[in-house]
Amino acid sequence: MHHESHEWYMNRCFELALQGSGMVSPNPMVGSVIVHNGEIVGEGYHERFGGPHAEVHAIASVGNAEVLQNSTLYVNLEPCSHFGKTPPCADLILAKRIPRVVIGCRDPHEKVAGKGIERLTAAGVQVTEGVLMPEALKLNEAFIKSCTVGLPFVTLKLAQTLDGKIATAGGASRWITGEESRTQVHRLRCNCDAVVVGEATVQADDSELTVRHCAGRNPLRVLLDRRLSLFADARIFSTEAATLVFTTRASSCSVKAEQLRKRGVEVIGVDEDATGLDLKRILQELHRRGIISLLVEGGSRLSASFLGAALVDKLLVFIAPRLFGGDGLSAFAPLGVELPDQAVQLRFQPPVFFGRDLLLEAYVVS
Numbered sequence: 001m002h003h004e005s006h007e008w009y010m011n012r013c014f015e016l017a018l019q020g021s022g023m024v025s026p027n028p029m030v031g032s033v034i035v036h037n038g039e040i041v042g043e044g045y046h047e048r049f050g051g052p053h054a055e056v057h058a059i060a061s062v063g064n065a066e067v068l069q070n071s072t073l074y075v076n077l078e079p080c081s082h083f084g085k086t087p088p089c090a091d092l093i094l095a096k097r098i099p100r101v102v103i104g105c106r107d108p109h110e111k112v113a114g115k116g117i118e119r120l121t122a123a124g125v126q127v128t129e130g131v132l133m134p135e136a137l138k139l140n141e142a143f144i145k146s147c148t149v150g151l152p153f154v155t156l157k158l159a160q161t162l163d164g165k166i167a168t169a170g171g172a173s174r175w176i177t178g179e180e181s182r183t184q185v186h187r188l189r190c191n192c193d194a195v196v197v198g199e200a201t202v203q204a205d206d207s208e209l210t211v212r213h214c215a216g217r218n219p220l221r222v223l224l225d226r227r228l229s230l231f232a233d234a235r236i237f238s239t240e241a242a243t244l245v246f247t248t249r250a251s252s253c254s255v256k257a258e259q260l261r262k263r264g265v266e267v268i269g270v271d272e273d274a275t276g277l278d279l280k281r282i283l284q285e286l287h288r289r290g291i292i293s294l295l296v297e298g299g300s301r302l303s304a305s306f307l308g309a310a311l312v313d314k315l316l317v318f319i320a321p322r323l324f325g326g327d328g329l330s331a332f333a334p335l336g337v338e339l340p341d342q343a344v345q346l347r348f349q350p351p352v353f354f355g356r357d358l359l360l361e362a363y364v365v366s
């Protein structure tokens, strides 16, 4: 079948890249196809961290050297030009004498950042870049933020009623959204490196924060708990997944901290400011550990603190077709907004349905 559109082949790269989701972090998701006379003759993707890059798999899937010399290689991220855990893909493309390369977006990694494209162009390869660039950037938004800002990409997840309530006045929240939405949350979890919750949410829900409704790895569980008030048998400390607790410096030296450490839970003390634990420091520490994406799973105080500190990249809001009314618990603790102009400004993506619920993705406009 002939398609002959850059966009069509690039979309195939995205599909392939996504197969590495949850496996390649902190590396980007990358897919590659090789097109000969309008037909896809080879495909590959970056399958796991430390493993061969997408281009290596795609090239290896084409047995015939002569075919490669008359083909176009499509890849959603600029081919690398450096020796990391694997050798440079740009060199492989040159060695195989592939004459044309089509790229989604540049690799912001400091060791690449245009050098892959330069090397190809200098050797006479015809390079087309920027095909479906917005989509290519979005696919690797976590990797790109991690490289350029040095902090994880932060997604705030909410399950709320149409009137913005996350629990009834009495604190009941099971369940607001339907099963399809809840399954989708588990998919989000296994595609994130870490999830974070506040102590109050765990106190209320005894959440386990593991992936159960779909296949996938468990993210690192991060708990913010200034007083270390949770019982050591809370489900968040279950041995199914790793848990990292951030607390005050004083609490990190307490008997309770030692108890948790004995259970295999890591406890770290950080400084506090007027609003609580220093969230920026916490994100820096997570970045240092190779966490490129973080899902904030509640509750209203933690969500407001992250927003107030301008540390949120986007919101994923599951909206159930229900109303709780004014005595319900609001999704966010006070943000100190007095005038409409002071609001946190968002930019909506097109909504999608999960069962009867609506999922709205909204980027924070900085």
Ligand code: AOF
Binding pocket: 027, 028, 029, 030, 031, 045, 046, 050, 051, 052, 053, 054, 055, 077, 078, 079, 080, 083, 084, 085, 086, 087, 089, 107, 109, 112
């Ligand atoms: C590509 N194709 O499929 C991927 C790329 O340690 P390494 O050798 O695996 O290199 C990791 C870096 O390479 C990563 O930070 C990013 O800059 C780039 N990833 N590049 O050409 C791929 N996964």
Ligand code: ZN
Binding pocket: 053, 055, 079, 080, 081, 087, 088, 089, 090
């Ligand atoms: Zn590479």
